[in-house]
Amino acid sequence: MKNLQGKKIFVGISGGVDSAVTAALLVRSGAYVTGVFMKGWYPPGMPCTWATERRDAMRVAARLNIPFRTLDVSNAYKKGVIDYLLAEYASGRTPNPDVMCNREVKFGEFARYARLHNADYIATGHYARTTQAVLMRGVDAAKDQSYFLWAIRGDVLAWTLFPLGALHKSQVRTLAKQFNLPVAQKKDSQGICFLGDISVEEFLKSQFDAIAGRAVDEMGVEVGVHDGAVLYTIGARVALHNSLPGPWYVVKKDMDSNELMVSHTRTPRTKTSTHIKLRECNWFIDLSNATEMQYRYHGPIIPGKIIIENNSYIFAQSSQLPESLASGQSLVAYTGEQCVGGGIIV
Numbered sequence: 001m002k003n004l005q006g007k008k009i010f011v012g013i014s015g016g017v018d019s020a021v022t023a024a025l026l027v028r029s030g031a032y033v034t035g036v037f038m039k040g041w042y043p044p045g046m047p048c049t050w051a052t053e054r055r056d057a058m059r060v061a062a063r064l065n066i067p068f069r070t071l072d073v074s075n076a077y078k079k080g081v082i083d084y085l086l087a088e089y090a091s092g093r094t095p096n097p098d099v100m101c102n103r104e105v106k107f108g109e110f111a112r113y114a115r116l117h118n119a120d121y122i123a124t125g126h127y128a129r130t131t132q133a134v135l136m137r138g139v140d141a142a143k144d145q146s147y148f149l150w151a152i153r154g155d156v157l158a159w160t161l162f163p164l165g166a167l168h169k170s171q172v173r174t175l176a177k178q179f180n181l182p183v184a185q186k187k188d189s190q191g192i193c194f195l196g197d198i199s200v201e202e203f204l205k206s207q208f209d210a211i212a213g214r215a216v217d218e219m220g221v222e223v224g225v226h227d228g229a230v231l232y233t234i235g236a237r238v239a240l241h242n243s244l245p246g247p248w249y250v251v252k253k254d255m256d257s258n259e260l261m262v263s264h265t266r267t268p269r270t271k272t273s274t275h276i277k278l279r280e281c282n283w284f285i286d287l288s289n290a291t292e293m294q295y296r297y298h299g300p301i302i303p304g305k306i307i308i309e310n311n312s313y314i315f316a317q318s319s320q321l322p323e324s325l326a327s328g329q330s331l332v333a334y335t336g337e338q339c340v341g342g343g344i345i346v
Contacts, residue, residue: 005030010114015053018125020060024179025163035061041078059182080104092255093328094233103151129165133158135339140168150342213258234326266323276315278343290333290340
């Protein structure tokens with residue numbers, strides 16, 4: 001890391017091991033670190049873990065002897081993530097709530113809060129790297145989270161630190177023990193950003209009056225019954241009722257008829273469009289550098305380029321896609337380890 005001696009750094013502490021080690025590394029570097037726990041929005045009537053997570057974050061701050069603050073980001077999270085998530089599912093699109101959580105909350109609301117308090121930098125426990133305000137993949141390919149960070153504004157990225165980007169997860173666990181952090185043995189969290197162990201399907205069922213419907217194969221033959229088209233995204237594996245042997249993956253949705261088209265693989269039989277339009281794009285470096293794209297977190301790497309047609313950004317693929325692309329999902333462009341930027345598939 002760069003020389004951070006005496007620098008004022010606000011660290012997002014979630015109560016997990018990654019953010020705890022992030023804070024510990026920055027304290028060791030000689031920085032003046034403040035731990036900030038972000039309190040999100042939580043569904044009424046569903047299990048809520050924020051108090052437990054905040055307690056763990058406070059214990060980390062106490063262990064490191066750093067100031068601790070709680071930032072209420074519930075309004076930004078409800079509007080920028082939850083409302084967006086529900087609107088996308090209702091429209092039949094595939095949302096990416098973690099991308100929006102990063103853009104609107106962690107590198108939006110939290111970044112503004114840190115600026116207001118004259119922080120020199122903000123830091124999080126993401127597995128990614130930056131060099132000269134350019135986003136890079138994390139060294140640990142299994143944990144790399146640059147895919148979820150494409151929508152961060154460049155001016156925010158310029159004063160963001162990712163201390164874990166050059167480490168592997170095993171090294172982080174070892175450091176947590178060496179620093180004697182109270183969360184060293186804590187398991188990694190799963191599920192939607194801020195919602196803890198609540199599954200997407202469980203949350204959606206609490207928000208929508210989903211109705212069972214037909215599932216048909218690519219020839220139009222009924223193969224089973226699903227729990228409601230609004231609950232699924234393109235490419236997702238679906239558990240059908242009264243069905244022929246699977247596995248079954250969603251390759252198409254008809255929201256009007258509440259019908260799913262499913263296949264035994266994510267690969268579509270029919271050729272997909274060779275030009276995919278993108279919206280809400282954000283680019284860190286020159287588009288001409290983009291040589292490959294990533295669709296889906298840890299998804300396949302797709303060769304291609306980004307072109308501009310009629311004032312719109314278009315992904316032009318150079319080979320048949322390995323699976324169907326879903327409207328609403330993020331497509332992220334790379335050149336080697338550098339993240340060029342990304343956009344939302346139209």
